Amino acid sequence: MxxxxxxxxxxxxxxxxxxxxxPFNDLEIRDYVRDTNLADIPRTVAYRVDGVHLYADILNLRDMLEVTNVEGETCHRRTLRFLNLHYRAVHRILQRVDALFVDFHNQRLHTVVTKPYDSATNRTHRAVAIAQLIIDVLAETGEDADHPAAKVRVGIDSGEALAVSNGRRGHREPLFLGEPANHAAKRAAGGKAAGIYLTNGARLEIGLTEAANPDTTPLTTSEIQTSQEKAKLGVSADDIVKEWKDDLDKNPIGSFDFSGHTPPFSTLDIETLSVKNSRRQDAxxxxxxxxxxxxxxxxxxxxxxxxxxxxxxxxxxxxxxxxxxxxxxxxxxxxxxxxxxxxxxxxxxxxxxxxxxxxxxxxxxxxxxxxxxxxxxxxxxxxxxxxxxxxxxxxxxxGPMTVTRLGIRGQLVRCSVSRGVLAAEGEQHRxxxxxxxxxxxxxxxxxxxxxxxxxxxxxxxxxxxxxxxxxxxxxxxxxxxxxxxxxxxGALKPVTAAAAAPTFPARPVAPTRLDGFS
CATH class of the missing domain: 3.30.70 (Alpha-Beta Plaits)
Structure with missing residues (x-):
């Protein structure tokens, strides 16, 4: 033991x-200016960023996990492929509309709109147009009954946040701290109905009246159309879906191959994981x-x-x-x-x-x-x-847990999704x-x-x-x-495996793809 x-x-x-x-005296707070690179922020630096935060939640993720009575490999394979299909589509959207990718965490996307730099109103219109583009594209990127289209709920807020470095050792991305990120996330998680939900602050930015309950007041079709006309994104859902299908043909996802990791998990190198080299076991x-x-x-x-x-x-x-x-x-x-x-x-x-x-x-x-x-x-x-x-x-x-990486090669994101993961997050929220x-x-x-x-x-x-x-x-x-x-x-250091003992981090798996998408 x-x-x-x-x-x-x-x-x-x-x-x-x-x-x-x-050290306090070595820390630096900078203002975000045009085209500042937030990809690798030093640990001692934070940027003040005035932007619009967009969270998009995939509402039918739980349905995918519960497609079978037993939480076995079948439902996990279906769920991970379902997420991977949609991750790849959304990555393409963000690249085309010049929005800042912040995070994909299982069913939840966080992105920030910083352009145009001189107008919060126009940034909010642009965020609404991007949100609708995500909804429209993900409505078309399902494959079959096992991998349906995603149902999406979007939350949006506007304001100033702090951008800092998130993570280390090859897994670094910007992290945004503050009320606009938090409030956008709460609107996205505020109900089970699909649509685009703005905070009252964001509603006022684009000339809408305040809502008595922002969580139950989605934007209307005409309000969304107004934002689309003002934003002029220059790319359509049809464009994205065609590119997405072309890439799937050239770089198919393949089947998820699972193996168990020899405990403890502290020896698992997540950065080596992929579709063909995923982990799954009770944990x-x-x-x-x-x-x-x-x-x-x-x-x-x-x-x-x-x-x-x-x-x-x-x-x-x-x-x-x-x-x-x-x-x-x-x-x-x-x-x-x-x-x-x-x-x-x-x-x-x-x-x-x-x-x-x-x-x-x-x-x-x-x-x-x-x-x-x-x-x-x-x-x-x-x-x-x-x-x-x-x-x-x-x-x-x-319960049964998965851990892998999904998305586009060179921009793979960590993913651990299961019924237990959703349940643990729910326990934390209470x-x-x-x-x-x-x-x-x-x-x-x-x-x-x-x-x-x-x-x-x-x-x-x-x-x-x-x-x-x-x-x-x-x-x-x-x-x-x-x-x-x-x-x-007096043995206060954690016990670890003896250095001379052989370790077997995983049961045999198929080789990892080295080209194209994971």
Whole structure:
């Protein structure tokens, strides 16, 4: 049995290192100007960007995952192909309309419109026209009953946000922090009806009246047509669909080939994954979101000093959440999504997951995240950056998980999608900044000790590492007893596989395509 543990002294050393990477006096806040390259922003730099944020949610993703009663390879293959078809179409749209690609996270696209630079009104009209183009194209990019057209809901807001670097080591993309990104995302996630939904601020930008409830007030056909006429995108849905079909003929996606990864996930190199080299196995997945961060950005973005504190807080807090997952508990970050981290954790073998050990270690990991988050806030405060108002909301679940990369070669995006992934995100959303929640599937598979910790509500406030460790150990949880024994013996470093032992990261798979699309 693997031993995973959290140590305050180890966490403190990491946080001290992160603080040294972003000394306040070395940070720089710049204004975004014409054609600024946001592809590789230095860690110590943030840009103020006045733009229009567009989030597009694919509403029928869950339908794809639930096409079969059992969550087996069939529904995962169909879902990943479904996403890949639409990712490739949307990439083509964004290239043609000169919009900034920010992120694809499973069913959710985030893009930013910064042109024309001198008119927020015209930018908003352009964003509406782009949104309708996405809707029209994805209505035509289904293949068959197994891979239908996507049903899309778009949220849009306009305003100033901070652009910073997201990720590291070959997986870097711009991240936008602030109210317009957050509000656009909320409008996209605000209901099950398709259409284009603007915040009242964005509605006023293009001369529309405020809506009593923006989440139930989609733009009308005539309002969309007005924006299309003003934007003059110069490309039609027919153009995009034809190019998309031509590319599929020349560079077919192929069949998804799955293998299991030999635990732990910390040894998985996601940047080597592709359609022909994907992973699938029972595992735990977690979402840990910095609660209150949008308000924190809004309160600090207008001054350079305030924006510098935002940059420091984000870097230190997110990095430490990642370190707890990856270093202390041998899990793997899939990606940062704004101020949230999405990750995976597994114990057992490539063929057989130890469900109870995986879930118990996930509980301890969530406790370690909360303990590290509190420690990092205190150390930020001591170093001059007030982060007292921030919290962390943690949700996780268990079940068959996938991890791969989709899209266009050279611009592949990480993807881990399953019923459990959607459930974990839902668990995170029902938490406040001091709460952790376990999904129904994980709760049912967990040890009696884990079930006792979370109770019938499957949610627990202030569950830090020591509390989780003590309560699980008191109920004779196997994984917790191993972790406690490590601490008692003074072995504070996480146990890893012996260096001399052979490792088998995956069962045999077909070779990866080296040309064209993945």
């Amino acid at each position: 693997a031993g995973r543990s959290w140590s305050e002294s180890r966490a403190k050393k990491r946080i001290e290192t992160r603080l040294k990477e972003v 735990a997945t977690v979402y840990a979101d910095i609660d209150g961060f949008t308000s924190y950005v809004g309160a600090n973005i207008q001054s350079d000093d305030g924006a510098k504190h935002v940059l420091r807080a984000l870097h230190v807090l997110r990095s430490e959440l990642d370190a707890v997952l990856n270093i202390d508990f041998a899990g793997r970050k899939v990606r940062f999504i704004g101020d949230c981290i999405h990750g995976l954790l597994v114990e057992g073998t490539a063929q057989t997951t130890d469900a109870q050990e995986t879930i118990s270690n996930m509980v301890l990991c969530a406790g370690g995240m909360r303990s590290s988050f509190k420690l990092a806030k205190n150390m930020l405060n001591e170093d001059g950056t007030d982060a007292d108002e921030l919290g962390v909301a943690i949700g996780f679940d268990y 938490c406040k900044g001091n709460e952790s929640a376990i999904g129904a599937k994980a709760y049912g598979e967990a040890s009696e000790a884990v079930q006792t910790v979370f109770g019938s509500t499957r949610k627990r406030a202030d569950l830090d590492y020591q509390t989780a460790l003590d309560e699980l150990t008191a109920k004779n949880d196997r994984a917790a007893k191993v972790s406690k024994a490590l601490a008692t013996a």
